[in-house]
Amino acid sequence: MKKIKIKVNGKVKTVLNNSKLSDLINKLNLPLKKVAIELNREIIDKKTTSNIKLKKDDKIEIVHFIGGG
Numbered sequence: 426m427k428k429i430k431i432k433v434n435g436k437v438k439t440v441l442n443n444s445k446l447s448d449l450i451n452k453l454n455l456p457l458k459k460v461a462i463e464l465n466r467e468i469i470d471k472k473t474t475s476n477i478k479l480k481k482d483d484k485i486e487i488v489h490f491i492g493g494g
Contacts, residue, residue, distance in 0.1 A: 447474040
Protein backbone atom coordinates (compact mmCIF):
# COMPACT_ATOMS: atom_id res chain seq x y z
CA MET A 426 0.00 0.00 0.00
CA LYS A 427 1.25 3.47 -0.87
CA LYS A 428 2.45 5.80 1.87
CA ILE A 429 2.49 9.58 2.06
CA LYS A 430 4.47 12.05 4.16
CA ILE A 431 2.80 14.59 6.40
CA LYS A 432 4.09 16.92 9.10
CA VAL A 433 2.86 16.60 12.66
CA ASN A 434 4.01 19.35 15.04
CA GLY A 435 6.92 20.07 12.68
CA LYS A 436 8.10 16.45 12.38
CA VAL A 437 7.75 14.39 9.21
CA LYS A 438 5.60 11.29 9.63
CA THR A 439 4.75 8.61 7.10
CA VAL A 440 1.18 7.29 6.98
CA LEU A 441 -0.81 5.08 4.63
CA ASN A 442 -2.28 6.91 1.64
CA ASN A 443 -5.89 6.27 2.71
CA SER A 444 -5.41 7.32 6.37
CA LYS A 445 -7.93 9.56 8.06
CA LEU A 446 -7.17 12.17 10.70
CA SER A 447 -8.85 9.96 13.32
CA ASP A 448 -6.42 7.13 12.43
CA LEU A 449 -3.49 9.44 13.13
CA ILE A 450 -4.95 10.56 16.48
CA ASN A 451 -5.43 6.92 17.50
CA LYS A 452 -1.94 5.94 16.30
CA LEU A 453 -0.42 8.75 18.39
CA ASN A 454 -2.51 7.56 21.35
CA LEU A 455 -3.92 11.03 22.01
CA PRO A 456 -7.04 11.70 24.11
CA LEU A 457 -9.31 13.50 21.65
CA LYS A 458 -11.07 15.42 24.45
CA LYS A 459 -7.79 16.99 25.63
CA VAL A 460 -6.32 18.21 22.35
CA ALA A 461 -6.90 20.92 19.76
CA ILE A 462 -6.14 20.02 16.15
CA GLU A 463 -5.12 22.32 13.33
CA LEU A 464 -4.90 21.01 9.75
CA ASN A 465 -3.19 23.29 7.23
CA ARG A 466 -3.79 26.31 9.50
CA GLU A 467 -7.49 25.58 10.05
CA ILE A 468 -8.91 24.49 13.39
CA ILE A 469 -10.66 21.14 13.00
CA ASP A 470 -13.96 20.22 14.65
CA LYS A 471 -13.08 17.03 16.52
CA LYS A 472 -16.39 15.44 15.47
CA THR A 473 -15.16 15.43 11.85
CA THR A 474 -11.78 13.70 12.29
CA SER A 475 -13.09 10.39 10.92
CA ASN A 476 -14.28 12.16 7.75
CA ILE A 477 -11.00 13.93 6.96
CA LYS A 478 -8.65 12.03 4.65
CA LEU A 479 -4.99 12.94 5.03
CA LYS A 480 -3.18 14.16 1.92
CA LYS A 481 0.48 14.38 0.97
CA ASP A 482 2.26 17.31 2.66
CA ASP A 483 -0.60 18.07 5.08
CA LYS A 484 0.61 20.07 8.08
CA ILE A 485 -1.00 19.12 11.36
CA GLU A 486 -0.50 20.83 14.70
CA ILE A 487 -1.80 19.14 17.83
CA VAL A 488 -1.90 20.99 21.16
CA HIS A 489 -2.55 19.28 24.49
CA PHE A 490 -4.63 20.96 27.18
CA ILE A 491 -3.03 20.65 30.59
CA GLY A 492 -4.94 21.42 33.77
CA GLY A 493 -3.39 23.20 36.67
CA GLY A 494 -3.64 26.26 38.75
